[in-house]
Amino acid sequence: DQQVKQNSPSLSVQEGRISILNCDYTNSMFDYFLWYKKYPAEGPTFLISISSIKDKNEDGRFTVFLNKSAKHLSLHIVPSQPGDSAVYFCAASAGDDKIIFGKGTRLHILP
Amino acid sequence: NAGVTQTPKFRVLKTGQSMTLLCAQDMNHEYMYWYRQDPGMGLRLIHYSVGEGTTAKGEVPDGYNVSRLKKQNFLLGLESAAPSQTSVYFCASIPDSFNSPLHFGNGTRLTVT
Numbered sequence: 659d660q661q662v663k664q665n666s667p668s669l670s671v672q673e674g675r676i677s678i679l680n681c682d683y684t685n686s687m688f689d690y691f692l693w694y695k696k697y698p699a700e701g702p703t704f705l706i707s708i709s710s711i712k713d714k715n716e717d718g719r720f721t722v723f724l725n726k727s728a729k730h731l732s733l734h735i736v737p738s739q740p741g742d743s744a745v746y747f748c749a750a751s752a753g754d755d756k757i758i759f760g761k762g763t764r765l766h767i768l769p
Numbered sequence: 770n771a772g773v774t775q776t777p778k779f780r781v782l783k784t785g786q787s788m789t790l791l792c793a794q795d796m797n798h799e800y801m802y803w804y805r806q807d808p809g810m811g812l813r814l815i816h817y818s819v820g821e822g823t824t825a826k827g828e829v830p831d832g833y834n835v836s837r838l839k840k841q842n843f844l845l846g847l848e849s850a851a852p853s854q855t856s857v858y859f860c861a862s863i864p865d866s867f868n869s870p871l872h873f874g875n876g877t878r879l880t881v882t
Binding site for chain 1: 802804810811812814817825828859868870872873876
């Protein structure tokens with residue numbers, strides 16, 4: 659059973675507009691959430707994280723929102739830039755040393 | 770500062786052959802992880818280690834073994850490779866706190882024919 663779900667395999671956004679990537683989870687024990695970005699032929703790189711005690715965390719153009727009651731988090735990128743074209747992974751941890759990833763969403767930034 | 774280094778970068782195996790993937794980190798991290806990435810499946814946890822001499826199973830451990838004899842190294846072994854193990858394998862590490870972002874290597878692309 660998939661514990662971290664990214665239901666959109668791909669997303670296309672115009673350059674300069676807002677990109678919103680969504681993630682749902684099923685395990686109510688998850689208390690730490692992360693977003694990673696991955697370019698082809700490279701390892702994933704950390705973008706931003708959020709603890710379950712918060713509902714928002716912001717870092718420059720990237721903001722993550724957490725809705726615990728809905729078991730949903732989202733990553734907002736504003737404004738979107740060409741270099742943001744990549745695969746984005748949502749990940750979660752329940753404090754048991756395992757870090758579980760979703761299937762990823764491929765973001766295309768259109769010129 | 771190399772971070773997390775994976776060797777080899779590419780490998781082709783025949784069904785039934787064995788091999789070991791090496792992950793080395795120079796950040797003195799306690800926790801190390803092996804993931805595999807497959808199209809449409811995302812990153813799935815194979816095995817992990819919370820310290821030298823310890824290992825634990827992840828989501829998809831079958832067909833793999835691991836060892837953590839030295840803190841800086843985490844080895845992933847395939848005793849008898851199968852075509853279903855064709856994948857890109859990523860190693861990652863974090864300090865001793867699980868509320869820390871993973872540092873990933875650049876991956877090993879393995880093809881089993």
